[in-house]
Amino acid sequence: MAEINADLFYQRLSRLQESWLNQKASTWANADCLCIVFGNSNDNIYSKPAALHLFLLGYEDFTDSIIVISKGNFYFLSSSKKCQVLQQQVDGKGEGFALHFIEKSKDETTNAENFSRLILNLKKGGAKNVGYLAKEKPENSYLTQFLQTLDESDIEKVDITNALGLFFAAKDETEFDLSKRAAIMTNKVMKHGFIERMESILEDDKKVKHSDLAKEMEGIITDPSKIKLNIPADIIDCCYEPIVQSGGQYDIRINATSNTQLLSPNVVICSLGARYKGYCATMARTFLVDAPAKVESHYKTLLALYLRCLEQMVKGHELKDVYEGARAYLKLKDPSLLSYLPKTLGFAMGLEFRDATLVLNQTNTTRFQPNMVFNLSVGFHNIPLTAEDLKKKKAAQSSEDQFEDGIRRSTRFRQEKEAQEQAAANRLVRQREIFDKKVAEARALIASGGWKLEGKAEEIVIAKDLQVYKRVEDLPKDLPAHRVHFDTTHEVIFVPIQGRHIPFHLTTIKQMTYSDPDLRINFHGAGQALPKDINPNIRALILKYQAEGYAFLKECIFRSHDARHMMDIMSQFQETRKKMKLRELKAEQEKGLVEQAKLIRIKDQRVPRLQDVTMRPAISGRKTLGTLEAHENGLRFTSSKAETIDILYTNIKHAVYQPCEKSTMVLVHFHLKDGILVGKKKQQDVQFFTEAVEASLNLETNRRYGFDPDEIEEEQREREMKRRLNLAFKEFCLKVQKVAEHYEYSLEFDAPYKKSGFQGNPGREMVLLQPTAHCLVNLTEWAPTIITMSEVEHVHMERVTFSNNKNFDVTFIWKDWSRLPRTISAIDSKYMDIIMDWLNEIEMTFTRGKLGMNWVEMMRIAKEFRDDGMDWDELEREAAASDRKRERGDDEGDDDRKRNVKRAKSAPAPAPKRR
Secondary structure, three states: OOOOOHHHHHHHHHHHHHHHHHOOOOOOOOOOEEEEEEOOOOOOOOOHHHHHHHHHHOOOOOOOEEEEEEOOEEEEEEOHHHHHHHHHHHOOOOOOOEEEEEEOOOOHHHHHHHHHHHHHHHHHOOOOEEEEOOOOOOOOHHHHHHHHHHHHOOOEEEEOHHHHHHHHHEOOHHHHHHHHHHHHHHHHHHHHHHHHHHHHHHHOOOOOEHHHHHHHHHHHHHOHHHHOOOOOHHHEEEOOOOEEEOOOOOOOOOOOOOOOOEOOOOEEEEEEEEEEOOEEEEEEEEEEOOOOHHHHHHHHHHHHHHHHHHHHOOOOOEOHHHHHHHHHHHHHHOHHHHHHOOOOOEEEOOOOOOEEEEEOOOOOOOEOOOOEOEEEOOOOOOOOOOHHHHHHHHHHHHHHHHOHHHHHHHHHHHHHHHHHHHHHHHHHHHHHHHHHHHHHHHHHHHHHOOOOOEOOOOOOOOOOOOOOOOOHHHOOOOOOOOOOEEEOOOOEEEEEEOOEEEEEEHHHEEEEEEEOOEEEEEEOOOOOOOOOOOOHHHHHHHHHHHHOOOOOOOEEEEEOOOHHHHHHHHHHHHHHHHHHHHHHHHHHHHHOOOOOOOOOOOOOOOOOEEEEEEEEOOOOOOOEEEEEEEOOOEEEEEEOOOOEEEEEHHHEEEEEEEOOOOOOEEEEEEEEEEEEEEOOEEEEEEEEEEEOOOOOOOOOOOOOOOOOHHHHHHHHHHHHHHHHHHHHHHHHHHHHHHHHHHOOOOOOEEOOOHHHOEEEEOOOOOEEEEEOOOEEEEOOOOOOEEEEHHHEEEEEEEOOOOOOOOEEEEEEEEOEOOOOOEEEEEEEHHHHHHHHHHHHHOOOOEEEOOOOOOHHHHHHHHHHOHHHOOOOHHHHHHHHHHHHHHHHOOOOOHHHHHHHOOOOOOOOOOOOOOO
16 A cells, blocks of 8 residues: 655644634534545545545545544544554654544444444534535445444534535645646647647548547546656546547537547547546647638637636636626627526536536535636537538538648648748747847946956966975985986986086976987076976966066086986986876866865665666776765765765755666766866766666677567566666655755756757767756766856857758857857757757847857957947847848948957957947
8 A cells, every 4th residue: 555645644634624613613514523434436436535535645545434533533444454554654643633543343243332432432522513425325334334323323414515525625735736737737638649649630531430539548648658748657547538529419518428430520529637646637629620600600709708707717706606707798799609508617626526516507606715726618519500501511521522632731731831930930039038138137237337257367376486495404415526416306406517516396397308428408498488288386487587687598418428327317307207297287186176074974764875876987997886875965975895985965066867768878967066086086077877778789699580589578678677777766866855855955856858959069979968957968978068058148059051051050158258168069950949949948048150150269359348248149140241241242341340340260250249
């Protein structure tokens, strides 16, 4: 039996008691206690006892049971197994109620004694009236015996059916969210299930029965993966069998059924509903295919009537106001339609599909309350059509059949083209809104004096004189005269000049070469190009003494007949310089390291754990296997060699979970704010993955043939392996989020959006790039690609043409202008609409140009206008103007443009102008 949420049980039980006690006289018929008898629900899944069990316990598995609620007490009478299960999961885990469990006995006498004892306890608590559901007539002997015992007592029974229905109608936040999810699910099935299937049937003239199409829709609801919805099948069910009607025979009642006639292209009605975790939603849609003019006219009236009914469904109005408003509207608009209006226009829904006590009819005086959920069902029933109407309909039908291949398919093509053009227009309108918003924000910052260029300040190095030996006594003693000497401890070479040994530190030496018998030493100095990897302090010293007018030693040449000694000097120099370079590299890597707090391990309970995962980058060797655990303030990875890596929650910038779909691995990836040491290198990305299938296969030793049973079995095992790994990693991520939240840390795992993914080359090879909620990533190949979109100011698409070039590039311009823009190249043009839609969704401005850009030069020019702000839209406008002039062969104005804006050398497109 599934787990019961004890906190939710006590919360909702308290809410029920509060509603009952506060409205005891006005709504609950002065009931001093509540008694709900729940029989077997196989015949009717919708009942108020079943709804109460779903509301309190979350499940309908506790059938053949009795719930009695008095002030501060909860009594549960059922079989011993059900009592034990409920007692173990909720007893003692909440406050405000004393829970009593009375087990069913095989002896009726014992049961009668238990019933009498319960009724006596209720009387001692002052119970004179007991609320029950009058329409519920259980057939179980145990429940019947209890009701007989209750009848024989002097406690009066009062009906609370309406009160309980009114209580269920007003949803709390969790219930309201579940109802919305059910509605979304219903809409998805209608949009991606029925509509697409109906269009396919009508376009291809397929012969499909209404009943068969209804069964297909039922299959989609019970298995949402058929329309690519990742929803567990065990929490989804049908509210009722879907209803499909066409061909002139219609029944708009909710209990209608689909007949066995073929779907026909005239007026098609579909009604379906989904149940999400017990909460219901339903929708019905009418599709007009070359319908008579009279039908279209009445349908427009119906839509207006629907809106008028919605206006009446507000807090404080009575339910009957909806029906009266509909009748008043039709009297003014078209009185002839009044006789075709149904007797009810909808009902309240939730745990029960249709609450009979809250129906939108002409007599219901119940008032609307906040967070109620209703099904508004407005329609006209059995409106007759004249012979003239039917004749027009047949003529339209025969015309369509006659020109099926020409008219219908060309119409579909035209509609698709119009839809694409409309989408492009909407995209441009949305992009213009984003541009205007960004420009307005920039102008406001400039006006307030708050504009500043984001970026890192250049590091200023203060020149410090070299001091290797603190005292004269530290200098080497008894150096051999007229010979070169190397002090490996202090990294100093002593060279004889005019009979004295002069020391030079290794950082001052540019190059040392030996060619028998000459040893040549070149030094860094003024008047020559300084290498990029020169020691920063040596660079600062050279600039300092150059400004003071000092002379510099450029090179020395020493000749010796002792070749062995010279070779030893060269060997010592090379080894010492190598060690020095490694030390400087390590210092540079550790320079950005931030000292992290110690990991606080959870020792008193079981922690979320992923076993046998591979870490990238490896700590040591070619591959690192181990276990990943979540603790109080971070995660710890322990390798099979007992090596540990700690990742603190506060240091995680992005956490991404990527399931194994069309790839060989499932993984979790952490992009860090500050780098950590992995092995001997600083790393800002750490990944843990498991391969679901082998990345490579030897085709020579694995020759298979079609319908090979072994191959089919192997594919099934792979699919099952992927499913289990995806589930294990997903559950781990959810548990880590709960642990972090419990200890008041903020951590949320993103997942890539597959539909917005595209192929591109971010550096060395073509990879699949997919956006997440906060970034653009490729995590399958190492090193990973991660572009944080909150750090991007603008996106520019280069080499965008629609003639010969099939590929284009996308460049991300950072808010930190000191960083060189990041370019992803060789993107297929078919992905352009996908990328633009994604950029619009995240409110990122973008421009397009036909030529490539020199971004080093472009950013240099952009910095000149930083105090005025930047309008990146000029990239597109100026490029378009340049293209138009080039097409006309008119080069006038180029000189003026060159004077106003400095062009990037390799790109004809000009730099952004001031705004």
